Amino acid sequence: CHGSGASGGPGFPNLNDDDWLWGGDLDAIQATIAHGIRFDGDTDTHASEMPPFTDVLDPLQTRQVAAYVWGLTNTPSDPGLAQAGKQLFLDNCAACHGDDAKGKAEMGAPDLADAIWLKARGEDAIMRQVAAPKHGVMPAWAGRLGDTTVKELTIFVHSLGGGT
Template identity: 65%
Template sequence: MADKHGADKHGAEKHIDEISGVETTGHEWDGIRELNNPMPRWWVWTFYATIVWGIGYMIAYPAWPMLTEATRGVLGYSGRADVARDLEAAKAAQVVYVDRIASAPLADIVADPELSQFAIAGGAAAFKVNCVQCHGSGAAGSAGFPNLNDDDWVWGGSVDEIYNTIAHGIRFEGDADTHVSEMPAFDDMLQPDEIKQVSAYVVSLTGVPHDAAMVEPGQQIFADNCASCHGDDARGNREMGAPNLADAIWLKGEGEEAIANQVRAPRHGVMPAWLPRLGEPTVKQLAVFVHSLGGGE
């Protein structure tokens, strides 16, 4: 206690700030003194209330981590149980649409605005989980994987054809109905100059080759070796999985050197069959979603 002369009971002199008239704590840094302003009473009581609230919360709800689980709390609340209930409620709300999708032909799903909207939303969600690793988050593809937004379809772009491709995959050994195509390696069949010539011809279909003189002999080489799959006009053959070479869309690389490399030693992609993994309703939703991207037929 300080007496009226500003000294406490131990006789120590108390310092009073000259400007504010508030007692200081006795701490000083470079001539700056710390004022001894007490906290407002409302703040102190609020602080005490938060302590009481925290203790009550730890008693009522799961709070303290243990070796195998947290304390359960007297109210028995479980966030995981809440999430599980929400998921079950969502599934129950969706089941009517999922059942309709499972039983309806794809054409009917596309024609029904309500069902189509649900299928596109569900397919988009399934795509983000299962397909973006190869086709990208926007379905624009990555190196060696096709862009699903354009109008170039090796195996067909109708909703039924897209469904078959997703369901059974491409060159997937575990499915007897998978799409299969195999371009032979022409490295042992054609001379190096012939490979350059046919590559120049293919480039000439949509661009300008570096040597125009190579186009005519390259066209004959194409007719003798490639037209049986890609067609006389090089526009491809879906039944054989031969891509269109006259649309300026390139999957394995663009330019004469990339084409020549593909002629010498073709690279063949593999897509898994998704029907056994995801089930028919989800595959149908994926087909409707991909068909909706703008490149469908």
Template identity: 65%
Template sequence: MADKHIDDLSGVETTGHEWDGIRELNNPLPRWWLWTFYGTILWALVYTVLYPAWPMLTDATSGVLGYSSRAELAADVGAAKAAQGVVLEKISSSSLEDILADPQLSQFATAGGAAAFRVNCTPCHGTGAAGGQGYPNLNDDEWLWGGDVNAIYQTISHGIRDTVDPETRISEMPAFGDMLQPEEIRQVATYVISLTSVPQDPSLAEAGKQVFIDNCASCHGENAEGNRDLGAPNLADAIWLKASTEAEIANQVRSPKHGVMPAWTGRLGDTAVKQLAVYIHSLGGGE
């Protein structure tokens, strides 16, 4: 005891530790803290007996209660799927108009379609469905094949230029580089760009209009406003999919690019395609 240091101010024994002249008092821990600590140890021991706890080489101790979080999760997932199955069956047997008219079905289909869109459609159309170069924006009201829910369903279901699906949508713009002279292609590109902006040489627009009428109006219409039956885009609205500059338009006339959208019914099933159609229709551009 003679070697023990006693603090002069508090009269409490110190631990013998010292840092820069500061000594640590050897106060005992509060009883409530000690009993709480002992309680946690006891709780841990009881827990390891009742529940899975100790890892072994190929498994873990199962506990005397036989509890399994994986089994509980599987049961919860099964119950959720069973609950969803009733609604999914109703969606499967309902028309798109009936789904939209039923608030519960519409809400469920929209949520399911949003999930399916994120997994399958965002690589091309983007997370916000705003599209990009060569991929259409699904938020606006400009649709190549029509924007009502049935037209959207048809497009998703059978795709565009899908070589496997016999009901796929097909629109093939011919390569006019084999039909028109380079000057005629320049003229028609000038005319097309003049519909929404100022061309480099406006004097070519009049001749380009005649080239357009002779070669392009059968698909795009005399006023270049497109034709949904053929998937021909409106060229007079300043919304461009494959080209937007005069040079790009000329290249598209000369040697057009044709995108391909897969048919999704065979991959996702008809019910999921219905949900996708309802979701895309709900984005704001659906008619």
């Protein structure tokens, strides 16, 4: 899934960069490998997920918040829309993605201000994510690989682009 060079692909994170959904220090990487992401068979798996906003934001508001998010790293299609989206972002998105949109590892919510896109490159794609979020899933490996192998993998993955 992450590619033989660990550089990822659409919907699958690049493990070489320094951008981490669930934290990039050794303990965080080990927990992710051992328990997986939204994996039914493991009670310690990372469970948080982005809710759909179709009942919360109308189509115009969805456009506005998408323009705001895209505008953090790119030129938005319409600066007026982006400006109107800022308050919507603070009210609806900042709890997980942070007031500064730099993400929160405890929520698995990605940094939206770094121009690294897992699935939502462009305003239309962001609107789709807000209306019908995609949730990445990864199996838990602790039971299959054992502690020693999980630790070895943790050190390897951390060496590719770990955080502190």
